[in-house]
Amino acid sequence: EVHLLESGGGLVQPGGSLRLSCAASGFTFSNSAMGWVRQTPGKGLEWVSTITGSSEYTSYVDSVKGRFIISRDNSKNTLSLQMNSLRVEDTAVYYCGRRVDQGRCFDIWGQGTMVTVSS
Amino acid sequence: EIVLTQSPGTLSLSPGERATLSCRASQSVSNNYLAWYQQKPGQAPRLLIYGASSRATGIPDRFSGSGSGTDFTLTISRLEPEDFAVYYCQQYGGSPLYTFGQGTKVEIK
Numbered sequence: 001e002v003h004l005l006e007s008g009g010g011l012v013q014p015g016g017s018l019r020l021s022c023a024a025s026g027f028t029f030s031n032s033a034m035g036w037v038r039q040t041p042g043k044g045l046e047w048v049s050t051i052t053g054s055s056e057y058t059s060y061v062d063s064v065k066g067r068f069i070i071s072r073d074n075s076k077n078t079l080s081l082q083m084n085s086l087r088v089e090d091t092a093v094y095y096c097g098r099r100v101d102q103g104r105c106f107d108i109w110g111q112g113t114m115v116t117v118s119s
Numbered sequence: 120e121i122v123l124t125q126s127p128g129t130l131s132l133s134p135g136e137r138a139t140l141s142c143r144a145s146q147s148v149s150n151n152y153l154a155w156y157q158q159k160p161g162q163a164p165r166l167l168i169y170g171a172s173s174r175a176t177g178i179p180d181r182f183s184g185s186g187s188g189t190d191f192t193l194t195i196s197r198l199e200p201e202d203f204a205v206y207y208c209q210q211y212g213g214s215p216l217y218t219f220g221q222g223t224k225v226e227i228k
Contacts, residue, residue, distance in 0.1 A: 037217075045164070045207055047217035061215045095163055103169025104211035105154035107176075112163055 002026035002108050004096050009113030016086050016117070022079040022096030022110055030054070030074040033099040035106060036081050038092035038115075046092075049081065050099055064090075086117045121146050121213030123220035125206075131228040138195040140223045142208035147188045149212035155184055155193045158222075159204045167206075168193060195225075203227050 008020040022034070035050035049060045049070040058070050069082040079096050093114050097106030122145040132138055142153070151171040156164035166175040168184035171191055181196040195202055208220040 035217075044221050045209070045219035047215060047219070050216070059216055100169070103154055103173065104152040104217075105166060105169045105209060106164075107166045107169075109163035109165070 002098075004098065004108055004110035006094065006096050006110040006113040009094065009115045011116045011118065012086055013119050014086060014088055014117055017082070017084045018086065018115060020081040020083065020094055020096075020113060020115070022081075024077045024079065024098075027098070027108075029072075029077040033101070034072060034079045035097050035099050036070065036079075036094055037097055037106065037109075038090075038094045039112070040092045043092075048094070051079070083115070086115075088117050091115060091117045120215065121148065121210055121218055123208050123210055123218055125208060125220035125223045127223060128221075129224045129226060131226050132198055133228045134198050134200055136198050138193075138198055138202070138225055140193040140195075140206055140225075142186075142191040142193070142220050144189045144191070144210060146213065148191075148210045151187050152211035153184075153186070153191050154209045154211075155182075156207045156209065157202075157204045158207065164207060198225070 003025045005023045033052050036048040039045050051058045051070045067085045071080045093112040095112045096110045098108040100107045124143045126141045153171045155168040158164045172184045183194045185192050205222045205224045207222050
């Protein structure tokens, strides 16, 4: 069964850092582009970042460029998101997802992990 | 930035009725890279439609997508009790690379 499981969320002060992880199973991880999408009640769903299977290409939404770093370890079937210089507006549920080439969309999603940035 | 505007905001219907949801893009969506998702409370989004009109694996045929360019539609031919949820459209290819609509809630009348 194809499965994604996020971890690493929590409460952090503004300016702090947090590292999210996403464990993948049930598919050939190294063949799949992966991404992070976040959701807030106010802004809805927002794409954050994606990375190709070989880590050759990464992309970010402008609001996180220079602060967040997406990476992957294909030997461990794990996707990561290093979040630095966190802001209150980064508060959201963060989902990892498998990006499919056909359709350029996310066909498998994890259950999400909550990140709260607050003093 | 390609902005996706979904309408209506809320759709109140009864089981068995037909639901028609709209997603309008501020610019043409390249290669019809337009997807639809369903989300229920406390759950992650679930992919329904990709490429504007192709059903994802395991999605019942009562769900169909249509449209091209800037105007897209998700149709649920006969609402089942489990279809009452929030639906989002998503595009690829603009800047930022991916954007989502604000959602349409389909509620029981």
